[in-house]
Amino acid sequence: MTTASIIDGKAFAETLRARVADAAASFAQQAGRNAGLAVVLVGEDPASQVYVRNKGRQTLACGMESFEHKLPADAPEADLLALVEQLNGDPAVDGILVQLPLPRHMDEAKVIAALNPDKDVDGFHVVNVGRLATGAPGFVPCTPLGCVMLLKDQLGSLSGLDAVVIGRSNIVGKPMAQLLLAESCTVTVAHSRTRDLADVVRRADIVVAAVGRPEMVRGDWLKPGATVIDVGINRVPAAEDGKSRLVGDVDFASASAVAGAITPVPGGVGPMTIAVLLRNTIVAAHRNMGLALDETLL
Numbered sequence: 001m002t003t004a005s006i007i008d009g010k011a012f013a014e015t016l017r018a019r020v021a022d023a024a025a026s027f028a029q030q031a032g033r034n035a036g037l038a039v040v041l042v043g044e045d046p047a048s049q050v051y052v053r054n055k056g057r058q059t060l061a062c063g064m065e066s067f068e069h070k071l072p073a074d075a076p077e078a079d080l081l082a083l084v085e086q087l088n089g090d091p092a093v094d095g096i097l098v099q100l101p102l103p104r105h106m107d108e109a110k111v112i113a114a115l116n117p118d119k120d121v122d123g124f125h126v127v128n129v130g131r132l133a134t135g136a137p138g139f140v141p142c143t144p145l146g147c148v149m150l151l152k153d154q155l156g157s158l159s160g161l162d163a164v165v166i167g168r169s170n171i172v173g174k175p176m177a178q179l180l181l182a183e184s185c186t187v188t189v190a191h192s193r194t195r196d197l198a199d200v201v202r203r204a205d206i207v208v209a210a211v212g213r214p215e216m217v218r219g220d221w222l223k224p225g226a227t228v229i230d231v232g233i234n235r236v237p238a239a240e241d242g243k244s245r246l247v248g249d250v251d252f253a254s255a256s257a258v259a260g261a262i263t264p265v266p267g268g269v270g271p272m273t274i275a276v277l278l279r280n281t282i283v284a285a286h287r288n289m290g291l292a293l294d295e296t297l298l
Contacts, residue, residue: 004228004259007150009268013275016149017062019298020278024063027285027293035285036065037095037121037278038087042080042106043073048099055097055274062278064285067093077106081114088116094285095121097277118288121280123175132178137287139280144176146272147208147229148183154227154261155206159184164201166190166217166249167210172231176208197221209249219254228255228262231269 028034037059041052052068059066069083080098087096096119102108112120117127123139131138151158163185167173173189180187190200192211198221201207209217210231222228232249248265256262263269279298286293 004256005154005261006256007154007227007229007261007263007268009146009150009263010271012150012153013146013271016272016275016279016298017058020275020282021062023282023286023293023298027282027289027291028063030291031285031289033092034063034065035094035282036067036092037097037281038067038069038090038093040069040071040080040083040087040096040098042071042075042099043103045101048101052099055277058274058278059281062282064278064281065092073103077110080106080111084111084114088114088119093119094288095119095277095281097122119284121277121284123280124170129170129175132175135182139284140179141171141175142273142276142280143172143231143269144179145280146276147176147231147269148179149276150229150263150269150272151206151227152183157183158206160186161205162186162188162203163206163208164188164190164204165208165210166197166201167208167212167231169210172210176210180206180208207250211249213249214247215249215251217250217255219251219256219258222255222258224258225260226258228259229269230263230265233265233270 024035039052039055056066056068087093096115098111112124115125117125120128120139123141128138132140163180165173165176168189168191177187177189190197201221202223206227208229214234214236228250230248230250234247235244236247238245246266283295
């Protein structure tokens with residue numbers, strides 16, 4: 001039986017996109033041009049193609065320019081690096097996103113390092129990683145920033161709360177921990193080598209699950225009333241033959257009977273990622289043009 005409040009990421013993302021659209025209109029008035037996001041796709045990966053299409057559509061809907069660049073899967077790494085350099089120098093481009101994963105013959109770290117950190121709206125460049133760690137203004141990966149927005153919307157101040165982040169990836173786990181530290185949480189980063197993981201999780205007021213293991217976190221792992229953010233998106237077989245369904249890293253049925261609030265999968269964290277990307281792009285546009293923006297509104 002579900003007793004937890006359901007955290008509606010889809011509804012929050014909609015309101016965030018509306019705020020971004022207002023900021024984009026204001027920017028266009030002051031700058032005399034629309035803010036611009038360039039997305040680079042290498043190869044024909046179907047999931048990446050869908051994601052890039054969604055990004056382009058939502059960018060335009062917010063009143064910003066969308067520049068899509070596609071390279072064949074066998075393009076030399078030098079071609080991608082040359083394109084990144086061109087976009088770094090293009091004044092119409094405020095944010096650059098290179099869709100990952102890249103083909104195996106390309107060095108992702110090298111490509112990300114080639115980005116201008118002030119246009120790195122994905123927040124993966126080592127300069128932005130360092131800025132996050134030290135509290136300097138920079139860009140934060142979209143998914144963890146979206147998670148913090150949902151947490152603050154649900155709980156208000158996070159100061160003093162115990163948080164456990166399960167997962168230590170550069171894309172979610174590590175930046176999530178840094179963001180929670182910045183909100184004055186007491187943060188534990190747990191992972192596959194953590195001993196007595198259930199006991200560690202049971203101490204937490206906030207649980208962020210980002211490990212990529214279907215329904216791993218169960219209700220009896222949780223402190224009653226904890227807030228659970230499920231970042232996982234896993235496709236598993238459904239009861240019907242040949243069908244599949246999406247589940248998170250948290251067993252929703254058992255967890256929602258114990259938690260105080262929980263994000264569903266789908267409809268929780270997922271919709272926030274592109275909305276935060278758009279937020280980062282309009283912030284980049286204002287910073288790159290030296291225009292004032294109250295970033296707390298975004």
